[in-house]
Amino acid sequence: MSPAPSVLVIGGVGFIGRHVVTYLVENSLASEIRVVDKVLPHTAFFNKRQRDAFEKVEYIQKNMADQASIELAYTREDGSSFDFVFNVAAETKYSMNERFYEERIFLLSTRNAKEAAKRKVKCFVEVSTAEMYQSDKKPSKEDAKIKPWTTIAAYKYRAEEELKKIPGLNLVIMRPSMVYGEGATGGLASRLVCGRIYKHLDEEMKCLWSKDLKINTVHVLDVARAIWHVAVWYRDNDKTGKGPFVYNLSDSGSTVNPDGATDEVNDKHVGPWAELINKSGIKVTPLTPYVDQELLSNNALSIDGTKIVAETGFTYQVPEVTVEKLQEIIDDFKLNNLWPKDSI
Structure with missing residues (x-):
């Protein structure tokens, strides 16, 4: 050896x-x-x-x-x-x-x-x-x-x-x-942040997802x-x-791509996310819902x-994305006080 x-x-x-x-x-x-x-x-x-x-x-x-x-x-x-x-x-x-x-x-x-x-x-x-x-x-x-x-x-x-x-x-x-x-702060993590915002807004998260474009x-x-x-x-x-x-x-899984996001959608996300962070007493977090313009192309x-x-x-x-793997990301952020409290 x-x-x-x-x-x-x-x-x-x-x-x-x-x-x-x-x-x-x-x-x-x-x-x-x-x-x-x-x-x-x-x-x-x-x-x-x-x-x-x-x-x-x-x-x-x-x-x-x-x-x-x-x-x-x-x-x-x-x-x-x-x-x-x-x-x-x-x-x-x-x-x-x-x-x-x-x-x-x-x-x-x-x-x-x-x-x-x-x-x-x-x-x-x-x-x-x-x-x-x-x-x-x-x-x-x-x-x-x-x-x-x-x-x-x-x-x-x-x-x-x-x-x-x-x-x-x-x-x-x-x-x-x-x-x-x-620890990921972009990619799927940004989508998780958006999901938390929509939960806070009590709205269905639908404007960022497409069934056709594969990622x-x-x-x-x-x-x-x-x-x-x-x-x-x-x-x-x-x-x-x-x-x-x-x-x-x-991996061999089939994940969908965020589609149809615009500056208007980014604006919609940033405010509620800041509110969630402030109410949770979080001083600093690397997480953001912002989707860069370069990533909005089809x-x-x-x-x-x-x-x-x-x-x-x-x-x-890890052959595909699972709910458990996504939950691990959120749980890790919670443990490090980087994710909003569930009660908010």
Whole structure:
């Protein structure tokens, strides 16, 4: 059996990153874990499991788009390289100035990948997005036509293409569909917030949902598991020099897309949500019902996530969205005093 690898997690404080770190720690998978992020853990609305996990890893606060910070983050006391590097860092806010995406997606990814190649990292996993495929009701496979429908996706794809050109980079690219789970503040979480607002307003929630436009999802635990799985698979099956490998991550469930949302609907949601938060005595919450304009276009996110199963033996533990999984998200927010009281 191969020794436990050392792991560098770039952007490990973010939504996906914190779940990756927690998964590695709770399952004792790595000999060393270093997390680098510009965000401090104690400001990131961690739950108890995540706080406990981060007590057992090395955390460094750095901007990983900066070359000097990158070199410091990759340097270990004994001079050796990290075995695996997981890049789960990127700008996730929509409708930002493109210079932010240039730095926080393209330059961050390419500079880190070049450093990983220089240091002969055994596997560099780049977490991208499935929002880059042309919208189609038929599930998109990895070779489907590329037509990014968000600016984030456009920069992610540009970064992917540049990474593929880097000599000596042991690269696996992951393209998840809509990621959900405990701590998610966008995606399905925004829909849950809207549902709570409509309950407060005593109205049927119908204006944000369409029966026709399909959006696939993937649970964040499966994303964390898949990142680890492909790195070990790459190392143990002597895939060096045989990539890059690109895999979608998507469950087999059929989730519907919010449709017909407008600025008027956003305005309707924001006021009641603020009222709910204030009445519950919540000072700060990362949750919002606001749906960004980039996400209001008529685009499906229908994704085929089976290639990773067929080629690497990965299995999804959460094959579809369930009421129980959605309730876990709400319960976690309640536990951390980020969700309105039921009595209001």
